[in-house]
Amino acid sequence: MKDRGLPRSPTCIPGLDTLLGGGVLTGGIYIIQGAPGAGKTILANQICFGAAATGGRALYVTLLAESHARMIGHLGAFSFFDPNRVPDQVTYLSGFKTLEEDGLKGLVDMLRREIRSRQATTLVLDGLVSAEETATSPRELKKFIHELQTQAGLTDCTMFLLTSAYTGQRMVSAEHTMVDGLIELQNRSYGRRSDRELQVHKFRGGPMLGGVHSYVINDHGVQVYPRIEALYAKPTYLDDADGPQIDTGVGLLNEMMGGGPSRHSMTLLLGPAGIGKSTVGLQFLGGGGKSEPGLYFSFNESPRSIAVKAKGLKLPVVDLIESGHVGVLWNPVTEGVVDAVCDSLLEIVRKRGVRRLFIDGIDGFAKLASEQGRVGPLLTALSNELRSRSVSTFSTAEMDLAGIVPGQPLAGLSVRDMSPVADNIVLMRFVGTRSQLHRLIAVLKVREARTSLQFRRYRIEEGGLLIESDASAAERLLGGFSSMSDGAQALSPAAAAPDQLGRGD
Structure with missing residues (x-):
């Protein structure tokens, strides 16, 4: 009217x-x-x-x-x-x-x-x-x-x-x-x-x-x-969809994403607990340096817990958090109004001039919403508004703690509700060989870019995720041909050994 x-x-x-x-x-x-x-x-x-x-x-x-x-x-x-x-x-x-x-x-x-x-x-x-x-x-x-x-x-x-x-x-x-x-x-x-x-x-x-x-x-x-979906039925600003690609802060992930995500995009990290999603988020926030203010928005972990994790892995984001260039906001899902949470998030993004945002546990919005039918439109409106404000967003979504079914690496994966919200989707999964668990990562979707549709094995150590340069180890694991001896011969001692730190989310 x-x-x-x-x-x-x-x-x-x-x-x-x-x-x-x-x-x-x-x-x-x-x-x-x-x-x-x-x-x-x-x-x-x-x-x-x-x-x-x-x-x-x-x-x-x-x-x-x-x-x-x-x-x-x-x-x-x-x-x-x-x-x-x-x-x-x-x-x-x-x-x-x-x-x-x-x-x-x-x-x-x-x-x-x-x-x-x-x-x-x-x-x-x-x-x-x-x-x-x-x-x-x-x-x-x-x-x-x-x-x-x-x-x-x-x-x-x-x-x-x-x-x-x-x-x-x-x-x-x-x-x-x-x-x-x-x-x-x-x-x-x-x-x-x-x-x-x-x-x-x-x-x-x-x-x-x-x-x-x-x-x-x-x-x-x-x-x-x-209601966020009514207030931001259309974004406040025109979305510059062809913005430049940015550094994820994770070695080789840029390559897997066809050069990196767009400045104006939402990237969804899918995976079970302990797989390393929040570690990716911390590396992403650290990748912007002092020129790109960041915000860690957590539904799950307290600021103290996040700081301890970042220091334990000796991530560059530690100095940015301590200097105030990366803020940390904790919003437990114990009680609250989902529209109030969205309003607070967007206001902090505006005041701090945030350019990199990490939402740890995007399903927290669903837990706060009284009517589940609102979740899809609400997240669509929120992500559209963030894009329009030139904010690069990484967010996590929890999957069941289940290993990969041989021959079916995407079994049990459901992205139907989240796919319209996310421009880019990164999948992180466990695969087991006998008594050993391995972590694998793959890029399922990147907006306006050619991607490497391969699983790669990675480890978590000081400095964050270390992704292997090719898919050979992942192929052996998914093909079911590896054994303890074969793996030791095919891989370097460091690659074949269990993750010494064992750190994840």
Whole structure:
């Protein structure tokens, strides 16, 4: 939808203004509804203090018997609350007695007087359900809403009406059809987990992002996280698909990838635990040097664990981490909102000017997502956005710890869901001969490049992965012709010996 250029007033709720295309329409009237505990009061107060912080004046009128002192006491825990703005810029009044004694007409008269005398730019009417109960007919309630609209238009005072109506109750009512917008807050359970979700059911006069979006309530108040696949349905910048090839930081992997991955690409490392995926990631981050800021984004390991691994292998990335040229961010999948994680990742990429990104455990996004059907579109949007920002990304995906079936080196491999996301796919697998395990690596896919479609054996030692220069050892292992004696004769002592360090992921 094209924005008609109507004047906007920001709600000052992080993420909500993004959903609403910049904010609510100045002088509009909006319903915020949700079950008790959904956060309506916090959201509305945050809007009031946001208006005051930008030079406006807010009027918060309750139609309930709750004490204002009790409400303000609860608000003291949030960073947006500033007691110095009360009562001059944020005023709390009770309309409960007026509504009881004089009905809706008396309430309208009271609101008109207070808005004009206090020059309010924002009005919150908390307890619309009380006005509904007082109305003698739907017609009277419509008249009440109409008079509020008239007052809002005359004074450019933006109004928010709070009600406890929620999904399951009547969604189409007199007030819903008359207002400029309808925002619903709700808590939804997924097994033992509960997520907060926000949906804009109606918004007149401008563009908005539809659908259901996540929000959280923390020390700063309400934070809304638009769905990544909706926010980045199209990348922010034009993807320069024919960007230059870059050094992976791993000897001979560049050659196997036809010269190396493109600057604007996502490379997926597939393999079981212990195969060396995170070692490749550390080498990739080190390959950029100080000229290409990097970020290690981990769902699995803590920054301390990552540093110990890098130092143990004496990788060049150690100095880059210590100097701050490569950052480390740990996001355990114990609890969280997947859109918040994506938002945080993209913000850090922007602030640090990241050019090399390693995501250790891309399946962590799926573990955080409440609805598995979102994972594919979400990862597609995220990878497209990273490409558009000229970020070279390596990510890992876990496979079952299974060896290669003789004659079927790709048995059990499923890349159907990840292939559309990844430009390049590198496979890392174990193969066993008697009591000895060997590591093999192959490149399955590289965008716009000819690749070496061969498995090669590799070892992990100080300095990282050491890939053999040809596929002869891998051919013998996969062909099942090698024996302990044959292997010793065919290979150098160092190549035939077990991996002395035995390090992997």
